[in-house]
Amino acid sequence: MTRYVLTRLGQAAVVLWAAFTISFVILFLLPSDPVSMAADSSGQGVAVDQAALDQLRARYGLDQSVWVQYWTSLTNALRGDFGTSISTGQSVTDAIFSALPSTLVLATTALVLAVLFGVAIAFFATYTRKRWLANLLFSLPPLGVAVPTFWVGLILLQLFSFRLHIFPAFGDKGFATVILPAITLAIPTGAVIAQVLTTSLQSTLRSPHVETAYAKGASRWRVQTRHALRLASIPAFTIAGVLVGTLLAGSVVVETVFSRAGVGRLTQTSVMAQDIPVVQGVVVFASLVFVLVNLAVDLFYPLIDPRIIQTKKSHTEKSNIESSTDLEPAHV
Amino acid sequence: MSSPSFGARKRATVIAGIGAVTVLGTVLAGCSSNGSDSAADAGPAQSGGTLRYGLSQAPTCADPAQAGSNQTVYVTRTVVDSLTDQNPDTGEITPWLAKSWEISPDAASFTFVLRDDATFSDGTPVTADSVKKTFDSVKNLGPNASLAKSYLSAYTGTDVVDAHTAKINFSGPNVQFLQATSTPQLGILADSTTALASEQRCPGAAVIASGPFVYTDWQQDKSVKIAKRAGYNWASDAVAHQGEAYLDGVDFTVVPESGVRAGSVASGQLDAVSDALPQDAPQIEGAGGRILTRPNPGVSFFFQPNVSRGVLADQAVRQAIIPAINRQELVDTVLDPSFFPATSPLAHTTPLYSDESSVVTYDADKSAKLLDAAGWKTGSDGIREKDGQKLTFSVTFSPVFSGNQAILELVQQQLKKVGVDLQLNLVSNGEWTEKGVSGDYDSLYYNSTRADADILRASFSTEGRNLNRRGADPELDKVLTDQLAATDNGQRGELVSTAQELILDRGLSIPTIELSQAIGAGSSVQDLNFEASSRLQFYDAWLSGK
Numbered sequence: 001m002t003r004y005v006l007t008r009l010g011q012a013a014v015v016l017w018a019a020f021t022i023s024f025v026i027l028f029l030l031p032s033d034p035v036s037m038a039a040d041s042s043g044q045g046v047a048v049d050q051a052a053l054d055q056l057r058a059r060y061g062l063d064q065s066v067w068v069q070y071w072t073s074l075t076n077a078l079r080g081d082f083g084t085s086i087s088t089g090q091s092v093t094d095a096i097f098s099a100l101p102s103t104l105v106l107a108t109t110a111l112v113l114a115v116l117f118g119v120a121i122a123f124f125a126t127y128t129r130k131r132w133l134a135n136l137l138f139s140l141p142p143l144g145v146a147v148p149t150f151w152v153g154l155i156l157l158q159l160f161s162f163r164l165h166i167f168p169a170f171g172d173k174g175f176a177t178v179i180l181p182a183i184t185l186a187i188p189t190g191a192v193i194a195q196v197l198t199t200s201l202q203s204t205l206r207s208p209h210v211e212t213a214y215a216k217g218a219s220r221w222r223v224q225t226r227h228a229l230r231l232a233s234i235p236a237f238t239i240a241g242v243l244v245g246t247l248l249a250g251s252v253v254v255e256t257v258f259s260r261a262g263v264g265r266l267t268q269t270s271v272m273a274q275d276i277p278v279v280q281g282v283v284v285f286a287s288l289v290f291v292l293v294n295l296a297v298d299l300f301y302p303l304i305d306p307r308i309i310q311t312k313k314s315h316t317e318k319s320n321i322e323s324s325t326d327l328e329p330a331h332v
Numbered sequence: 333m334s335s336p337s338f339g340a341r342k343r344a345t346v347i348a349g350i351g352a353v354t355v356l357g358t359v360l361a362g363c364s365s366n367g368s369d370s371a372a373d374a375g376p377a378q379s380g381g382t383l384r385y386g387l388s389q390a391p392t393c394a395d396p397a398q399a400g401s402n403q404t405v406y407v408t409r410t411v412v413d414s415l416t417d418q419n420p421d422t423g424e425i426t427p428w429l430a431k432s433w434e435i436s437p438d439a440a441s442f443t444f445v446l447r448d449d450a451t452f453s454d455g456t457p458v459t460a461d462s463v464k465k466t467f468d469s470v471k472n473l474g475p476n477a478s479l480a481k482s483y484l485s486a487y488t489g490t491d492v493v494d495a496h497t498a499k500i501n502f503s504g505p506n507v508q509f510l511q512a513t514s515t516p517q518l519g520i521l522a523d524s525t526t527a528l529a530s531e532q533r534c535p536g537a538a539v540i541a542s543g544p545f546v547y548t549d550w551q552q553d554k555s556v557k558i559a560k561r562a563g564y565n566w567a568s569d570a571v572a573h574q575g576e577a578y579l580d581g582v583d584f585t586v587v588p589e590s591g592v593r594a595g596s597v598a599s600g601q602l603d604a605v606s607d608a609l610p611q612d613a614p615q616i617e618g619a620g621g622r623i624l625t626r627p628n629p630g631v632s633f634f635f636q637p638n639v640s641r642g643v644l645a646d647q648a649v650r651q652a653i654i655p656a657i658n659r660q661e662l663v664d665t666v667l668d669p670s671f672f673p674a675t676s677p678l679a680h681t682t683p684l685y686s687d688e689s690s691v692v693t694y695d696a697d698k699s700a701k702l703l704d705a706a707g708w709k710t711g712s713d714g715i716r717e718k719d720g721q722k723l724t725f726s727v728t729f730s731p732v733f734s735g736n737q738a739i740l741e742l743v744q745q746q747l748k749k750v751g752v753d754l755q756l757n758l759v760s761n762g763e764w765t766e767k768g769v770s771g772d773y774d775s776l777y778y779n780s781t782r783a784d785a786d787i788l789r790a791s792f793s794t795e796g797r798n799l800n801r802r803g804a805d806p807e808l809d810k811v812l813t814d815q816l817a818a819t820d821n822g823q824r825g826e827l828v829s830t831a832q833e834l835i836l837d838r839g840l841s842i843p844t845i846e847l848s849q850a851i852g853a854g855s856s857v858q859d860l861n862f863e864a865s866s867r868l869q870f871y872d873a874w875l876s877g878k
Contacts, residue, residue, distance in 0.1 A: 037761065039475040088534055089474060
């Protein structure tokens with residue numbers, strides 16, 4: 001168990017380092033430099049003399065060799081210092097932490113809604129005996145993934161804010177402002193949950209222990225709620241990392257449409273302005289969240305299903321948590 | 333769930349939205365209704381009320397000296413006063429913090445006599461020493477202060493002659509500085525602000541100035557609140573009233589999506605918004621609001637040819653393209669009546685603009701004749717060629733203005749009619765800036781806003797970035813330099829007029845259209861006016877029915 005935990009922690013560190021390095025390389029390879037972009041923030045071709053630009057590059061250490069820049073930013077990042085934003089002068093950690101509460105509220109509300117949508121769709125799609133209803137429910141998850149979040153957000157705004165005046169159209173003050181964006185963000189997330197859960201429910205319902213439950217005289221409702229759903233939700237639980245990714249990616253669009261100053265919009269504006277320190281900070285932050293969620297899942301999972309560690313011991317070279325999720329649990 | 337009209341509007345909003353989300357540069361656009369904000373039917377101005385304003389982008393920094401984008405300037409302009417102001421109708425420079433000034437005969441030093449009753453919001457007086465500290469601090473600011481830095485590029489220092497007299501010195505003639513003193517970038521700040529380092533000046537609480545409003549809340553990337561300053565009594569001569577501002581305050585909120593801004597005005601959740609796109613106008617006007625517009629002064633949108641390579645190295649080709657563009661068609665087809673066809677390298681709201689519409693006109697026959705005479709013969713595919721070289725060039729542009737792509741697509745068709753092949757090269761804002769530095773382009777397409785004719789020198793002289801990549805041109809270089817030393821406005825006007833003629837004659841500018849600002853305003857918003865650089869000033873604004 002200790003070895004398993006240490007391996008997982010080591011992998012998490014490597015993922016973080018890789019995210020940092022890849023984002024550094026990509027940003028370094030971009031054709032323009034952030035200083036001239038910030039200097040021309042009006043986008044109107046203001047002539048800035050070269051001496052002033054050089055002075056500014058030196059200020060942000062952009063005049064040094066790529067290795068020095070990489071080493072400096074990596075060691076600073078290890079101390080939690082991502083520098084200051086080139087376009088606002090704000091410290092990157094401050095910028096992320098002041099954007100964080102808004103995104104947390106949005107993502108948590110959206111996740112709760114998504115779980116409700118997802119479980120309800122998967123449950124009734126497999127429970128119902130009416131073919132047309134099952135088909136309708138089966139078609140919802142692909143639709144939820146395919147429909148543009150942006151478009152859904154605007155439709156909801158048009159109807160519930162501009163027409164019916166029920167919810168405010170923008171901002172992040174108070175719970176009323178979070179409802180429409182959370183619904184918008186819950187649609188793609190809920191669709192993913194529904195898809196995974198439907199598949200695993202279908203296979204669980206065909207498994208021997210379900211038949212045993214029937215044989216013992218349990219009703220369909222009882223079998224599906226007590227036996228099947230509990231087991232089928234284990235694979236769904238392992239995609240938590242993917243869900244967090246979906247939520248973070250969705251927040252970029254949702255926070256822009258609903259004018260929320262969260263991490264998603266910070267990402268969008270800093271990418272547009274090529275504000276390298278902020279983009280790096282956001283990338284590392286997002287990977288940190290992703291890694292932590294996956295780590296929690298990885299560490300929690302063996303407690304539910306001890307075979308994971310045993311499997312690891314028997315096939316030491318290559319076995320990962322994803323492939324283990326496909327295992328059919330053999331007991332209730 | 334929807335009536336037919338609702339469905340139609342929804343579609344328009346979605347299209348508008350896609351534009352705004354993908355573009356998200358400084359999206360500037362104009363709208364259908366024309367003219368300025370007339371309060372004739374709203375009665376006399378009333379005090380009170382807080383105006384709720386939707387910005388299209390987050391202001392980057394609370395410090396006026398570090399304001400570049402329009403959205404940042406809208407906010408910072410409210411808290412800071414400048415030495416002078418500029419009358420938006422006449423372009424004339426008028427007193428503000430300075431009650432009078434004198435320019436040395438060599439135009440290299442400017443002596444301002446300050447009024448003695450102005451104070452900063454921390455209670456300290458506005459003195460010649462504040463002026464010195466404000467200007468001295470600019471060179472240590474970050475990249476956002478590029479405008480302030482460019483206005484002060486030849487600055488050598490300020491002499492504090494007495495408590496209220498400041499003499500500002502430059503290493504050479506610098507007539508443009510007088511207009512520059514009217515901009516918010518060179519607004520006068522209190523010692524407690526100028527003593528701070530660049531980044532520390534960005535939160536609202538750090539900025540102390542003498543303007544009619546003060547910052548009360550600054551949430552980076554989210555919102556800004558300003559409240560009127562009690563006892564303010566030193567407004568400039570270029571605004572409509574004196575004394576305190578009418579509004580109790582303004583709440584600025586960042587609303588990046590254009591369809592959401594328009595919907596918020598129409599549904600009464602906001603009073604006014606930035607960058608109302610043409611497709612948003614019906615929604616705002618349908619709810620009793622209107623679109624306020626003003627053309628930007630400065631250099632109109634134009635092709636700036638790289639004369640060092642390709643077919644645009646041929647001056648005859650450059651001259652022939654000017655009359656090949658039907659500018660009225662650009663306005664009528666792609667834009668709306670708030671936009672104007674360009675009639676000179678300078679937009680018509682720029683002081684010292686001269687009407688060059690005899691040259692900047694649509695005349696396809698003239699264009700064809702010029703090309704024929706220069707030896708460019710129509711080939712089998714309709715594109716002209718000479719010595720085996722096709723008459724083709726590319727234009728590098730960014731989506732900084734949402735209409736750019738549609739305009740250039742239409743220009744492409746117009747040029748094809750005279751046998752010129754135009755290739756469109758759309759790049760990001762950052763890449764555009766980089767191309768300008770590297771010189772890897774046939775032509776660039778952009779505009780520049782400045783309410784002073786010195787923008788011609790910044791855009792067309794060889795001493796700046798020289799985006800034309802041209803060599804020396806004694807006749808043109810002389811007028812561009814001399815206008816900076818001409819303290820007499822009449823004399824300067826002649827030089828600037830000659831410069832506009834020569835720039836067109838050399839084919840260094842192929843103008844298309846003038847940019848316009850478009851603000852969506854609800855029915856209760858009165859006298860929300862534009863200043864001389866077509867940025868908003870909230871000092872005269874008031875709310876009716878509050």
